[in-house]
Amino acid sequence: MGGDAGPTVALAGAEVALGRRPDLSFLLYGDAAAVEPLLQQHPKLKAVSTFQHCEVAVGMNDKPSQALRKGRYKSSMWRAIQAVRDGEADVAVSAGNTGALMAMSSFCLKMLPGIQRPAIAAIWPTLRGESIVLDVGATIGADAQLLTQFAIMGAAMAQCVFDLERPNVGLLNVGVEEIKGVEEVREAGRILREINHPGFAYHGFVEGDDIGRGVVDVVVTEGFAGNIALKTAEGTARQIAQYLRSAMSRSLLSKIGYLFARPAFNMVRDKMDPRKVNGGVFLGLNGMVIKSHGGTDAEGLASAIELAREMVHSNLLERIARDTVAGEAERAALAETNIKEVIPV
Amino acid sequence: MGGDAGPTVALAGAEVALGRRPDLSFLLYGDAAAVEPLLQQHPKLKAVSTFQHCEVAVGMNDKPSQALRKGRYKSSMWRAIQAVRDGEADVAVSAGNTGALMAMSSFCLKMLPGIQRPAIAAIWPTLRGESIVLDVGATIGADAQLLTQFAIMGAAMAQCVFDLERPNVGLLNVGVEEIKGVEEVREAGRILREINHPGFAYHGFVEGDDIGRGVVDVVVTEGFAGNIALKTAEGTARQIAQYLRSAMSRSLLSKIGYLFARPAFNMVRDKMDPRKVNGGVFLGLNGMVIKSHGGTDAEGLASAIELAREMVHSNLLERIARDTVAGEAERAALAETNIKEVIPV
Structure with missing residues (x-):
């Protein structure tokens, strides 16, 4: 739901990344009314994705504390991070609000032992x-x-x-x-x-x-x-x-x-x-989260997803x-x- | 004596600035053996300048403490700053070692009342x-x-x-x-x-x-x-x-x-x-000092001198x-x- 263009770019980007990396599969979190019609337009992506409806989406201008208050446990952002924590996903990628994403990631995933701050x-x-x-x-x-x-x-x-x-x-x-x-x-x-x-x-x-x-x-x-x-x-x-x-x-x-x-x-x-170099990698957390630029297009989002995939395959966390x-x-x-x-x- | 090219660029730059701003006059501080032969090649500059021989020149790689130890009271850098303190010059311009120039300027000119640090x-x-x-x-x-x-x-x-x-x-x-x-x-x-x-x-x-x-x-x-x-x-x-x-x-x-x-x-x-925008202006001191890039040419040094002149004419210090x-x-x-x-x- 994040980024300037929301699910339009997110889904298009995921499909571009899938075209280049066919081993990818996706858990998609967002508002069903916005996402499901779009997902129909990306049948290849749909075939490798599980969509989960979320009532709440964190706004691009929400302060981290606001985002945590209204979005903890139930927002699309939180649930994507939680999927990483619960081992359902290898990495979370979001084009949403950076401060909120970092706050939720820290709160949900906790720090790696020996690391003080992310x-x-x-x-x-x-x-x-x-x-x-x-x-x-x-x-x-x-x-x-x-x-x-x-x-x-x-x-x-x-x-x-x-x-x-x-x-x-x-x-x-x-x-x-x-x-x-x-x-x-x-x-x-x-x-x-x-x-x-x-x-x-x-x-x-x-x-x-x-x-x-x-x-x-x-x-x-x-x-x-x-x-x-x-x-x-x-x-x-x-x-x-x-x-x-x-x-x-x-x-x-x-x-x-x-x-x-x-x-x-x-x-x-x-x-x-x-x-081409889209993707801020959150380091120090007990789980992988990648932040894409909010203003990027499908190509940029695909880069962030590929970067995420690379971090997982090369065992960055370990x-x-x-x-x-x-x-x-x-x-x-x-x-x-x-x-x-x-x-x- | 400062900058990558020493007095060659300093004198050439002063002459360029003088060509554009005929109201300038110069107190030049440096090593007579290096400066005087060069000054012969700039008769217009020589006509509006007073040259003062200095035994010591601060090196571009001297640490500020070293520069103060070996150059206080007698180096060309110190004496140019001192001329500002004593009201003989309106502003000092140097292409020399920035750390040494700031240390000497602070030591010699002191801070303006109400300013903690430069x-x-x-x-x-x-x-x-x-x-x-x-x-x-x-x-x-x-x-x-x-x-x-x-x-x-x-x-x-x-x-x-x-x-x-x-x-x-x-x-x-x-x-x-x-x-x-x-x-x-x-x-x-x-x-x-x-x-x-x-x-x-x-x-x-x-x-x-x-x-x-x-x-x-x-x-x-x-x-x-x-x-x-x-x-x-x-x-x-x-x-x-x-x-x-x-x-x-x-x-x-x-x-x-x-x-x-x-x-x-x-x-x-x-x-x-x-x-074109050469010249770091030292602010907060009880006197005007301008630092030129060390690697500049005559044109760049002239810019720094003209900037210095402008600061004086517009009463920056006051x-x-x-x-x-x-x-x-x-x-x-x-x-x-x-x-x-x-x-x-």
């Missing part, structure tokens, strides 16, 4: 391919321990998405020198260096312009700075696209040039296409659970033997 | 023209009071640079709803709304993508998030430029298209040209001093009469 991981297009950036808005503020947990979870996701054995992880900071930045980030840097985790290589600090360069596979930060970085990058991309559009339509010559170079422009647009516990054990051992070096006061 | 303000190209973003890296973390001071200073600068009577000011946050974001930002929002400052109109929260849209004239944030936003935007712009370059050189057709559309491309490049005191007085009055509404605990 993170949303985004896939970011870079000059070298793609990187993962987390947290982009789930948890405002993070201490060194939480940043360490984000690093472990982001690395586990990079193993799954990019098929890397030991991805590089960087901490987002305001300078590459050891002395710079906030104390939590510096301390997280010391911990990550010390634990020398088998699941990833700690690269050190990275700055805002290193994200797009693809300097590391995983960029770790707390949710305030991460959300601002993500939105600023999206805004800058839109701004340049707008400049290009108006420059290209200004003179006859530039219009001719645009016609010749159109395939090249399309290639660039394709590279920056947010639909990897995180294993790596977190391993990391925690090592860190605890280190802290016991050499506490001053690991966590200076 | 900010660096950057001019950001937007779809609607330009905006000011502060702080982009001087002060990591800021409480509500400091964010309020940044708002007042940024608005005073916007009055000067954009010639606006009552610029719009927004607080950078992770969502536009009142409930979102960190407590300091929410509290600053409440204070800014309450004081209803004569020098600016408080717009509310803005998100990362609103910066490039030009939604407000002044975007206020603390230095960590501000620096990450600035660097991320720069990185994204470079990334797209790189995509465009490789796309345009991929096929004969796209190369032809590029030739036709070159003026359009140049227009876009021009809009995003960091040299405006800040006046607006801060006015704002503080109003805020204090408000806090007395209605403390719960202004600063909820």
Whole structure:
């Protein structure tokens, strides 16, 4: 029921994903009056889906507390998450209200052992391919321990998405020198260096312009700075696209040039296409939830569903659970033997 | 002596600025062996300049503490700042080490009354023209009071640079709803709304993508998030430029298209040209200091010098001093009469 277009895009997207991944099957939650007529138009999807009517749908502008109050146990959003908790679904995908989805997911699924707070991981297009950036808005503020947990979870996701054995992880900071930045980030840097985790290589600090360069596979930060970085990058991309559009339509010559170079422009647009990397992955919860952009189309929603499928097939949850516990054990051992070096006061 | 190219660019830039603004005169501080031969090549500049030999130059990679230790009282950087303190210069411009420049400026000039910590303000190209973003890296973390001071200073600068009577000011946050974001930002929002400052109109929260849209004239944030936003935007712009370059050189057709559309491309490049908006303005100090990008050329340095001149001519310092005191007085009055509404605990 979520997203700007509701079930129209949700069903169309599911059918696109099914066309590419025939092993998919769906539990669909929503309002029967809205969904059932649409489902008739997607017979292939209908054949692999079970539809469940829900009286309540969470609104795109509901505050998380409102959504929980009116939608817990009975909304389409809640029931999709609950299906994950009860083992009926492997992963929940929603284009709905992010805050409500995170609140309900945390409430219903609970945290994985050893993880204090959840993170949303985004896939970011870079000059070298793609990187993962987390947290982009789930948890405002993070201490060194939480940043360490984000690093472990982001690395586990990079193993799954990019098929890397030991991805590089960087901490987002305001300078590459050891002395710079906030104390939590510096301390997280010391911990990550010390634990020398088998699941990833700690690269050190990275700055805002290193994200797009693809300097590391995983960029770790707390949710305030991460959300601002993500939105600023999206805004800058839109701004340049707008400049290009108006420059290209200004003179006859530039219009001719645009016609010749159109395939090249399309290639660039394709590279920056947010639909291709659609899907914020909720990490840290005891169950998989993927958030699609609310404004996406069927193609974008299909990307989010395929990303969800990939996370399930590559056992992201088990990897995180294993790596977190391993990391925690090592860190605890280190802290016991050499506490001053690991966590200076 | 600062910047990647040292006095070569500094002198060439000063001469470019002098060509456009014949009312300028310069106090030049640096190493005689490096500067004097170059100065011979710029007779017009030499005619309006006084050169002072300095034994020490701060290195681009010196830590602020190192720079202070070795360069206080005698380095070219210190002496340029000191000339401002002593009233010999109206403003200091440097392309040197940012951290050292901020440390020396704070140490030498001290803070303006009522301002706790300094900010660096950057001019950001937007779809609607330009905006000011502060702080982009001087002060990591800021409480509500400091964010309020940044708002007042940024608005005073916007009055000067954009010639606006009552610029719009927004607080950078992770969502536009009142409930979102960190407590300091929410509290600053409440204070800014309450004081209803004569020098600016408080717009509310803005998100990362609103910066490039030009939604407000002044975007206020603390230095960590501000620096990450600035660097991320720069990185994204470079990334797209790189995509465009490789796309345009991929096929004969796209190369032809590029030739036709070159003026359009140049227009876009021009809009995003960091040299045009070169100059980070140090705000909150009892004296004017402008930081130029270290990697800029003569044109970029000239922009920074012209920006410095504009700040002096429009009496930025006096405006800040006046607006801060006015704002503080109003805020204090408000806090007395209605403390719960202004600063909820």
